[in-house]
C-alpha cells in the first residue's frame with residue numbers, strides 16, 4: 354500500500370515540477386506563445402475549445418479503435434493458423450517478418466490514394482502497424498508452452514485441441530497483452546500520421562491545420578489530448594488484462 | 608523373517624511374476640550427454656500385484672523419476688519390457704495416473720480447477736468434477752483455498768493439489784513420485800493415513816517413490832531398494848505387518864535396519 358502511494362506520488366510530483374519550470378521559463382525568458390506557450394495557457398485552450406477537440410477526438414478515437422480491432426482479429430486468427438499449420442507457417446511467417454523492414458509510414462500516401470481521405474485510410478494504417486507485432490508475438494506465445502506442462506497433458510491423454518485451449522492459449526495471454534499494450538501506443542501514432550498525410554478531421558488534422566496558422570497553443574493542446582487518449586486506451590487494456598489474467602494479480606495484492 | 612539377504616532380491620509370501628498386474632523386466636535407459644552417455648537405469652526388474660502398494664527407495668539422482676517417466680510413456684527405454692496383465696505394452700498410459708515430482712499446477716487455474724484437470728480432460732462435467740474436488744478439500748487440508756491460485760499456496764499445499772489431481776483421475780494404477788516430499792512431519796503423516804484410506808477404499812495399485820525409509824515402511828506391502836546410478840534393484844523387502852504401523856515397533860525397527868543397510872552400501876562417501 355505504501356509503495357503504491359509512492360509509486361503514484363513520485364511521477365505526479367515530477368510532472369508538477371516539470372510543468373512549473375516550463376511555466377516559469379516561458380515567463381522568465383519571455384518566450385512568445387506562438388513559439389512555445391506555457392502549460393497553463395495550453396490547459397486553458399484544452400478546456401475552452403472542448404467542443405472542437407471532442408469533435409476531432411472522436412474521429413481519431415474511432416480510427417484507432419477500428420484499426421486496432423481489425424489488426425487484433427486478423428492478427429490473432431493468422432497467428433492461430435500459423436501455429437496450427439506448418440505450411441501456413443512456412444509460407445506466411447518469412448513474408449510477415451521481412452515486411453517489417455518496409456517503413457510503413459512511407460506507404461501512407463498510397464493508403465490515402467486507395468482508401469480515400471476519410472477514416473478508411475487511417476484505419477488501415479493503424480491496423481497495418483499493430484498487426485505485425487501481434488502476429489509474431491502471439492505465434493511466439495503459443496509456441497512457448499512449458500515442456501513439463503505439455504508432458505503432464507500428454508500423461509492425462511489430452512487431445513491437441515485440449516492442449517491448445519487449456520494450456521497454450523492461457524499461457525500466451527501475458528505475452529499477447531504486453532504486445533497489445535505497446536500496440537495501443539503505436540496505434541495512436543498510426544492514426545495521427547494517417548491524418549497528417551491527408552484528412553479533413555481528426556486530432557492529427559487539427560494539429561497540422563493549427564500549425565499552419567501558427568496557433569501553437571492549439572497544436573500543444575491537440576498533443577495533450579492525444580496523449581490523454583492514448584493513456585485512456587492503455588488503461589482500458591490494463592483493465593481487460595486484469596479481467597482475463599486474474600492469476601497474475603490475485604496473489605501479490607492481497 | 609520377511610526379508611531377503613543383502614544384495615539379492617528374494618520374493619516370497621505371494622507368488623510374483625506369473626499373474627502380476629505390472630511386470631517390468633530388464634528395463635535400461637541411458638541419456639546421451641554430448642559425446643558420452645550417462646547410463647541411468649541398468650536392467651530394472653520388478654513386479655506389482657493388483658492392489659499392491661509398492662515403495663521404491665534409492666539414493667538421490669539414481670534414476671527413480673526416469674523409471675517412472677518410462678512407465679508413463681514420457682521416455683522410451685533402450686531395452687527391456689513392460690507387461691500389463693502379462694501382455695507387453697509400451698507404457699502404462701490409459702490405466703495409470705502419474706503424480707510427477709514437480710507439482711506442475713497451471714498458474715491460471717485455481718485449486719479446484721487444477722484438481723479437476725484430469726477429469727475435465729477425460730470429458731467429465733466441469734461442475735460435477737468441481738463438486739467432487741470441493742468435497743476433498745478438507746481432507747487435503749486445503750479448506751478455504753479452493754479459489755486460490757497456485758502462487759498463493761505453500762509448497763506443501765501445491766503438492767497436495769497435485770495429489771488430488773492425480774487421485775481424481777480415478778485410475779487403478781497410481782505412480783507417485785515423492786508425493787509428500789515437501790510436507791512437514793505432521794502433515795506428512797496425515798497424508799500417509801489418508802493415502803492408506805483411499806487405497807483401502809478403492810484398491811488401486813500404487814507405486815510410490817520416496818526418500819524416506821520410514822514412509823516406505825509405514826505404507827508399503829513391498830519395498831524395492833535401488834542402487835545408485837546406474838540404478839538396478841538392489842533388493843526388496845516384503846512388509847507383511849498389520850496396519851496401522853508404528854515406526855517404533857520391533858519388527859519395523861528390524862526392517863528399517865535392513866533397508867538402511869542396503870542403502871548404506873550405495874552411499875559413496877568421498878575419501879578425505
Ligand SMILES: Nc1ncnc2c1ncn2[C@@H]1O[C@H](COP(=O)(O)OP(=O)(O)OP(=O)(O)O)[C@@H](O)[C@H]1O
Pocket residue numbers: 638639645647665666667668669670671672673674708836
Ligand atoms: N532428460 C534427461 N536428459 C539427460 N539426463 C537426464 C534426463 N533426465 C534425467 N537425467 C539424469 O538422469 C539421472 C537420474 O535422474 P532422475 O531424475 O531419474 O533421478 P531421481 O532418482 O529421480 O533423483 P531424485 O531423488 O533427486 O529425484 C540424473 O543424473 C539426471 O541428471
Ligand SMILES: [Mg+2]
Pocket residue numbers: 671672673708784
Ligand atoms: Mg526424482
